[in-house]
Amino acid sequence: MYLALVIAVLVALVLVLTRALLGPTIYDRMLSVNSAGTKVVILIAAYGFLTGRPDFVDISLLYALINYITTIAVLKFFEYGDLGSGAYQEDDI
Amino acid sequence: MNPLVTLLPPLLVIPFIIFFGERQKNIRELCIFIAGGILLVLNISLYQNFLDGQTIVSGSITLFDGLKLYLKAEPLGILFALLASFLWIVTTLYSIGYMRGHNEKNQTRFYVCFAIAIASVMAAAYAGNLLTLFVAYEAITLSTFPLVTHSGTEKAKRAGRIYLGVLMGGSIVLLMPAIIVIWWITGSVDFVSGGVFNESEVSPFWATLLLMLIVFGTGKAALMPFHNWLPNAMVAPTPVSALLHAVAVVKTGVFLIIKVIVYIFGFDFIASTGAADILLVFAAGTILLASLIAMTKDNLKERLAYSTISQLSYIVMAALIANTLAAQGAALHIVSHAFGKITLFFCAGAIMVALHKKAISELDGIGKQMPYTMTAFFIAAISIIGLPPLIGVWSKLVIAEGAIEGGQLWLVAVLIISSLLNIAYLLPIPIRAFFKAAPIEGDNYQACEMQEAPLACLVAIAITTLGCIVLFFQTHTISELLSLI
């Protein structure tokens, strides 16, 4: 059951990866990397259950978080060429 | 008495030299005289003590692994120290005249380095073991390096480079490993009469190699092909050439070789292994070759330099014959050549100061302008050639006897040929001076007037010339000392 899941996720991962490598635009890569991250999250959770260590869900959680932050960072870099800018916060500060 | 005290006068005078500096030249030079006088007195009293049968040895510093530095007086060293300290005074006298007459710059540095060099020579003379001698040897190289490059011209710097390269390079690349090997084989670098080697330890091949390392590594002995530095170093002020490159520096080189042969290898060892045979050829070759080159040189100081190379090889050769008589001859030749050659250099310097002439071809007829100088030159030249009644004759004679005793008859032939060569390159100079007419053209109309060097120079020249003569009659004192080897 979990085994099938693991294999399926692996297949999906490989598919997503081709897009990341071939992706003509940066958006393709970004998107595929993001979804590859999601695949990895599922993979680890599934793997944890497969080998009988459900507490590995912690790790999946972290992955999801990191994936989110990384994606935000890349997008921000992409849009503004800069990570820490907050110019649009003018009136907030 | 501690031989270490002989280092003190030249070292203690340095602060005074620096203190008085250029401002009070007279006091500065007075200080040097006083120091020289004290040094001479100390050396003489050491000599007396030694004759009284005392062992004269200083405390030792242990470097590492049982290697020690210490001073110890023995006949050769005492002779050398006496010679150097006496000539220091004379040279100081001379250099007062010369340096002032020549308006040299940086006189203070000159005198300081000079004093350090003399101190090092004292250390070399009384060195108790080979390592101490080596240290002193290096100290002499370093302290005389600024003297060679004194004028600071491009030529002087080049000479300095060659000087440092050959002397220090030779000593570190050749001499130091030789010392290390000696230490490694025998576990001792002390000077012991009869030598520290025995035949079972070292094969003839290695013995030859070791001896070659030492003789060639001692660049100061200027054995060909390591002679190149000496003619180059002649850019130095003449007092330097005179004292250091006729007496102190080069003599330290041959002194080292004599000491090694007498006290490290031992005559028997050299005789039985035949270690010196090849080197004798080198030495003989240098004697003849340098004489021949000397004949081609027109620059007076350069000719004298080649003459020095040739004469040094007499001493090396005598040492290499390896018997007592020859060794005594070698030591005697150190003295005789010192007096002779220093006089010649003094004269060359005097000519330079008085007439600004350097080339031999310019010297025609100067006998009238500088009669005293040229007379002294003539006497010294005869001494070098080896004619009585001058000291030079004894040393050549003793060396020849030694050669005969050592069964090396061909060396006697070499001596004779080289004496002829000496005549050929030295005598023409006074002959030109006295018997050739001065060139008339140009502004040399004054050529008939006397135009001698400063008085200080003349006095110095007179003293050394007298030395050549007096010592002829006093040789027994030296032989007495040397018989204690």
Next chain:
Amino acid sequence: MFEDIAAIEHFVVMILLTVLIVLTLGIIYLKDLLAAVILSGLYSLVSAAIFVAMDAVDVAFTEAAVGAGISTIILLGALSFTKREQKPQKHNNLPALIIVCMTGALLIYGTLDMPSYGDGKSPANSNPQLAQHYLQKSPDETGVPNVVTSVLASYRGYDTLGETAVVFTAAIGVLSLLGLRRRRRQEDPNLTPRQRRRQQSEDT
């Protein structure tokens, strides 16, 4: 049953390693550094998955947080100060290739004699004073069920002290190089003189 799980583990690791190799090739060939950085982020995520498959959950945790998170972010930060493009590089560096191939061959030579992957009897896994000691005595000696934590903080606590010092050193290094204060911006023609002055005062 163990056999099965082991096979699955091996299989998963194998697939993921292949993925990594493909990613690495991508990083080598991509000229767009941003894309390379994105791929390296993915690389870290995948490699973290491999660590999970290799039972090294703590390592996976760290690799995800550091490799995928922090590294990517500071790489992006560095890119934002520099350039996004890599200059095309014409010649392939033959000496480098030779060195790399030799090193690789040496490594392969070395692995031939090594205990095979997953061997419980290998010296490393059976050493009674290290691996086995930790696994058997750790709960009694330290009362911590996570053996990695107990080894990290106690048995080899000194290493971890060093590790903390390394992190600290890196921070000091970056601080000294970049500084926590605002730094000079690239010359911007739009700045008013007043702004420029303010900037200069903040720069120092």
Next chain:
Amino acid sequence: MEFFALYNDWAVIVLMMAGFYIMIARHNLVKKILGLSIFQTGIFYFYVGLGKVDGGTAPIFIEENEKLTEAVIYSNPLPHVLILTAIVVGVATMAVGLALIVRIYEKYGSIEEDEIQAIDEQEQINDHNGHADH
């Protein structure tokens, strides 16, 4: 099984060497740093692979578990600890390296090693000429 094990070993080596290659062959400084991190990741697999025990599980003690009650095998925790340290070292090196790159870019205006080298050499020549003028 044999094949898997061997494949894994070799794949790790390929990774390491790919990273090493980037480090020494690419001129782009950022790429070099990326190469370094790939190289180091390869080493991490190598270490962690040493500690893997077939059928084992992560070295965190399980109190009760239906599946693995008999005798739980744990993987070797020591390589994990070592690698934790090494990862931290890796990121530390990377941070310092990147900070250097930023500064280098500021000063030279380039992050390509060959360009920077050219700039440096040019400057040295200028400097030399400048001194020779005196």
Next chain:
Amino acid sequence: MNKQLEQRHRVVQVITKFLTPMILLFAFYVQFHGDFGPGGGFQAGVIFASVFILHGLIFGEGRTRLVVTPNILRISMSLGLLLYAGTGVVSLLLGGNFLDYSVLASDAVSGQHWGIFVVELGVGITVAAVMISLFYCFSSNRFLDRIPFKIQEEE
């Protein structure tokens, strides 16, 4: 323009604000549960830092600086290391060897437990502070706040 931009990122901002406490909680969980599950001081530090990094990304680094000032970072990264080394020194003063936690409490095991706890805390503090300051160093140093920046052209 500023107003518009703010509007454009409203979703992310809200999500971030919503996530922040949860991530912080997760960080504390990883820190203090590290003895029992995967994780420990280092990982917790990074997660803790990632909250601020996320904040900085979304709201601008300038604003994060108001929350966590460089001085706090500087001091806390030092204190973390001092805490770790200090634990070692305390155990040394109490008669054990350096870093020997057994002497920290009445019995060896709980001493170890305490030691590991404190040490991990030190690691966590240092790592969190270091990671945040790395983020500060590598972000937005080129452009001052409040000065409109040019959006980089896509090539």
Next chain:
Amino acid sequence: MPYNIHFPALLIVLPLMAAPLCVIVRHSFFSWLIAVVVNICVVLFSVSLLLQVIDGDVIRYTLGGWAAPTGIEYYIDTLNAVLMVVISIISFFSLIYSKASIQAEIAPQRYYLFYTGWLLCLTGLLGIVITGDAFNVFVFLEISSLSMYMLIALGKERKQALLAAFRYLIMGSVGASFILLGIGFLYAATGTLNMSDLALHLVDADQSRTVIVGFSFITVGLLIKSAIFPVYSWLPNAYQYAPSAVTAFLAGTATKVSLYVFLRFFFHVFGSEYSFAEMLLGKILMPLAIVGFFAMSIVAIFQTDIRRLLAYSSIAQIGYMFAAVSMATEAGVAAGVIHIINHAFIKTALFIAVGCIAYRLGSSRIADMGNLIALMPWTASAFIIGGLSLIGVPLTAGFVSKWYLVTAAIDSGWWSIAIMVLLSSLMAIMYIGKIIEVFCFRKTTENMKGADVKEAPLFMLIPLWALIIISVYTGINGSIVVGTAELAASQLMGGML
């Protein structure tokens, strides 16, 4: 309980704790003061440790109270005790020197970072030397390396310093990664990380290919770290462009520490039998070392920048050390250790002297240093003494090392090595002679006329002359260094306890 039982731990922890303290204090003078005070303590601790082990004892200090292979331990014998003394003394003097020198080189608001980095570097170097655990070597190697990259890059206006630091970082990371990989292979073969334990296990396993490969990787990694001939490229730039105090510190310690690790691994862990008889390490290293000291001496002659010249000379000197060690005899190792110690003091002194000169002159080009003996007599004469020591003139420390090097070479029948060493001294004469000539006989150049060149500040001269006096003293009374080095060598060759 004797009071000094915890000295080994304090030796490392004090500078480690002082580093964050400097960051908290964040004041240029007080951070310097902290660094100096801590450094004095470190000197005292290391001297006390040396005195404890000088009779041939070995101190083993278990960290965390876990016995050796399970936990990490310090392993202190004569070799590393004496190295710690050298490192801490050099650090101390360079630190005092740095007080004045960094004013011209580093922005004032970064002083505290400078001293923090310095303390961390000191911690790293001492940590490498003191530890008995193979992996721990890697950790502390990275502490020292990272802080070195930072210190090198700190120079104010030198952009080349940044590039030098980056190149060093790449090379250093490759080296460190190789070492890490090598340790991994050893761990795979033996299952242990403790050096003494490794030595025991390797006796059974030493035919295995795993060990051979581990051996090779550690060798290559250490060679890169110690900048031996073909992999030296990072060193000249790093030494030339780093702040002068840093150069002085690094030149005396960094490569020496790598060399120490080399000795520790190959004689202690692998055993000289394995390293040199079976793996033919000597046959590989010896040519490298010889080419190294020859080629680098020649390169040094042609340098126009005095720091670069000294940097190349350093590489050449490392060649000597490797040549000595590669003989794999007790005398050879002793000669290597003697040279490590002596050269550390000499090179640091020389770099400090150069720093003083550059401080006043604003230039480190040799051509600009005309007539320095008159302008800066104390500095110039210190430099000359140091230079003579580098040549190996008697009564200096260099003579002692050269003497032992040649004796060791002759002892083990490597006549050719002895000759090579001496020939390359000729080149040392050339490049030092070149500088001396400029110092003494060249006139002040035009572009230096305007500069107000006078004697360096007293604060710089004191450490300079202290180091010169140390090196001359060890040249005159060499038995201290020689005795310790011989003891260290015999312990090292005698294998493990």
